[in-house]
Amino acid sequence: DTAVSQTPKYLVTQMGNDKSIKCEQNLGHDTMYWYKQDSKKFLKIMFSYNNKELIINETVPNRFSPKSPDKAHLNLHINSLELGDSAVYFCASSLGGHDTQYFGPGTRLTVL
Amino acid sequence: SQQGEEDPQALSIQEGENATMNCSYKTSINNLQWYRQNSGRGLVHLILIRSNEREKHSGRLRVTLDTSKKSSSLLITASRAADTASYFCATETGANNLFFGTGTRLTVIP
Numbered sequence: 401d402t403a404v405s406q407t408p409k410y411l412v413t414q415m416g417n418d419k420s421i422k423c424e425q426n427l428g429h430d431t432m433y434w435y436k437q438d439s440k441k442f443l444k445i446m447f448s449y450n451n452k453e454l455i456i457n458e459t460v461p462n463r464f465s466p467k468s469p470d471k472a473h474l475n476l477h478i479n480s481l482e483l484g485d486s487a488v489y490f491c492a493s494s495l496g497g498h499d500t501q502y503f504g505p506g507t508r509l510t511v512l
Numbered sequence: 513s514q515q516g517e518e519d520p521q522a523l524s525i526q527e528g529e530n531a532t533m534n535c536s537y538k539t540s541i542n543n544l545q546w547y548r549q550n551s552g553r554g555l556v557h558l559i560l561i562r563s564n565e566r567e568k569h570s571g572r573l574r575v576t577l578d579t580s581k582k583s584s585s586l587l588i589t590a591s592r593a594a595d596t597a598s599y600f601c602a603t604e605t606g607a608n609n610l611f612f613g614t615g616t617r618l619t620v621i622p
Contacts (some may be wrong), residue, residue: 404554433609441598443555443612455609490554498542498604503554 403427404504406491412510413481421476421507432474433492433501435468443490449474450497478509486511488501516601516613517546524619531588533616535601536562536581544577544605546586549615558586558599594620 404425413419425432434446447466448455454466463479478485491504516537523533534546543562547555561568561577561584568575574587588595598617602610 435612441615443602445609446610448609462542477558492555495515498606500545500557500560501610502557503547505554 404491404493404502406489406504406507408478408507410508410510412512414512415481415483417481418477418479419481419509420478421489421491421509423474423476423504424472425491425493425502425504426472427493427495427502429493429495429502431469431497433496434474434476435492435503437488437490437491437506439487447474450495470495479508481509481511483511485502485509516603516611518599518601518613518616520616521614522617522619524621525591527591527593527620527622529591531591531595531618531620533586533599533601535584535586535613537584537601537603537611537613538582539603539605541579542606544575544584545602545604545610546573546575546584547600547602547612551597552579555600575602589620591618591620593620596620 407422431450433448437443438503446460465477468474488506490506492501516535519534545560546558549555559570572589577584579599598615601613
């Protein structure tokens, strides 16, 4: 069983499109996250979310929005995609906010 | 910036040798974590050390933490080719977020 899964694994799209990446965790965790890893392998937190609070990294453009239909899912919606959005996006989850995070396999987004 | 910095950026050793990677950070932390990332894959948690701990072991891994110097080190003993990966430190500061360092790319030559 995959603990944290993401779909799709690869996403290629044109500038200006709107796309979503889905994330699911079956660990019963309360907190989920989205990270962006750029071409230089630098990982940056985008959002953290539990059923009470959404914490947004202030550097993330408002074209990015997380949506959580339930505790096990945190999907990432991106509007009006730009070339600079090309990166690998990782979802993660943890039991609590200060615990070990378990990462998904990543989604490689390419914006043409 | 709260991100950590790993040193060295890249490290190449022979199988069987020990590998040491260092991480420095800037702010007070609750804990510091080390992760491994194989090429094209997600991150795998290796070890978590809390701010009141100084050393922790897990198998061939040894992590130290010096909060006065705001630094940590990861030692991998008796390295194997399968240890080839990028290693990241990440600091947890109490805001539910991890701030990752820039990573050390380790290559273990068989």
